[in-house]
Amino acid sequence: MKVISGEGAMNNEKLRETWDGIAEHHAARKRSSSQDLVSTLYEKSWWKHIEPLLAHIIGGRILEAGCGVGRWVDKLAPMGFEMVLSDFSPNMLQKARESVEENGHADRVTFEVADICDLGCLESDSFHMAVATGEPVTLCGNAPQAISELCRVVRPGGYVLCDASNRYRQAYDLFREGSSESVLQVLETGKYVNSKGLTVHLLGPDELAAVFKEQGMELLTVAGITPLFTFPPSQELKNAVQDPEVYQMLEAVDEKFAQDSGLVHLSSRLIAVARKSE
Numbered sequence: 001m002k003v004i005s006g007e008g009a010m011n012n013e014k015l016r017e018t019w020d021g022i023a024e025h026h027a028a029r030k031r032s033s034s035q036d037l038v039s040t041l042y043e044k045s046w047w048k049h050i051e052p053l054l055a056h057i058i059g060g061r062i063l064e065a066g067c068g069v070g071r072w073v074d075k076l077a078p079m080g081f082e083m084v085l086s087d088f089s090p091n092m093l094q095k096a097r098e099s100v101e102e103n104g105h106a107d108r109v110t111f112e113v114a115d116i117c118d119l120g121c122l123e124s125d126s127f128h129m130a131v132a133t134g135e136p137v138t139l140c141g142n143a144p145q146a147i148s149e150l151c152r153v154v155r156p157g158g159y160v161l162c163d164a165s166n167r168y169r170q171a172y173d174l175f176r177e178g179s180s181e182s183v184l185q186v187l188e189t190g191k192y193v194n195s196k197g198l199t200v201h202l203l204g205p206d207e208l209a210a211v212f213k214e215q216g217m218e219l220l221t222v223a224g225i226t227p228l229f230t231f232p233p234s235q236e237l238k239n240a241v242q243d244p245e246v247y248q249m250l251e252a253v254d255e256k257f258a259q260d261s262g263l264v265h266l267s268s269r270l271i272a273v274a275r276k277s278e
Contacts, residue, residue: 060128066136070096077105132162151215156278167202217274224267
């Protein structure tokens with residue numbers, strides 16, 4: 001078992017408390033089935049990377065790490081995949097369990113309380129795919145360790161997909177907001193304390209690619225997720241996407257330019273897709 005100490009341990013404890021505290025809010029949003037359009041675009045942007053790989057792992061086993069209340073289980077479990085949902089927030093995982101049972105997928109889903117940096121409860125080479133959506137890699141305190149664990153649990157020929165916040169876009173956004181004192185810190189260290197007091201660990205596109213290559217993975221894609229978005233999304237952005245023309249433009253940008261190297265470096269959130277050598 002890996003021991004986390006110092007700043008990492010404090011951040012993890014604060015993060016767990018934060019996520020435990022908002023679990024009911026996230027569960028209520030999921031139950032309402034009325035996602036805002038920003039979330040809809042985000043999931044579409046992600047799904048286009050997951051869906052093409054599913055034909056290669058029919059009937060396989062998928063890990064959703066840092067699952068929160070469960071983002072992909074309602075799509076993947078009905079397709080016949082066996083799922084393991086893991087999160088280090090017991091409250092989030094309990095809400096995920098309740099949702100799975102309510103939707104009738106319990107026979108295909110199991111749950112593990114686990115830190116994404118230490119998935120020791122899961123066997124090596126035991127999944128066909130591992131997915132980490134949203135903030136687990138960015139907030140965990142050790143992105144390379146988290147990615148290493150995702151790669152470890154995937155079997156040869158299997159896939160790892162995760163996203164991470166982009167240090168260069170964060171620096172740019174901070175400059176535009178007038179937080180100039182934080183810009184150099186972000187560029188030099190990749191660290192930033194967000195509005196919740198949590199330390200965010202950011203990676204540039206080349207850094208994200210290098211972490212996977214260091215694990216001996218075949219890197220298939222580094223792309224922007226909803227490339228023009230800011231994260232967390234501003235109210236201005238939420239309002240803008242209500243306009244059908246803006247919504248369609250953002251869909252088109254994601255479809256045509258998400259893997260364009262220039263736009264990738266400007267994207268707030270990055271995704272990496274990698275395959276484990278057989």
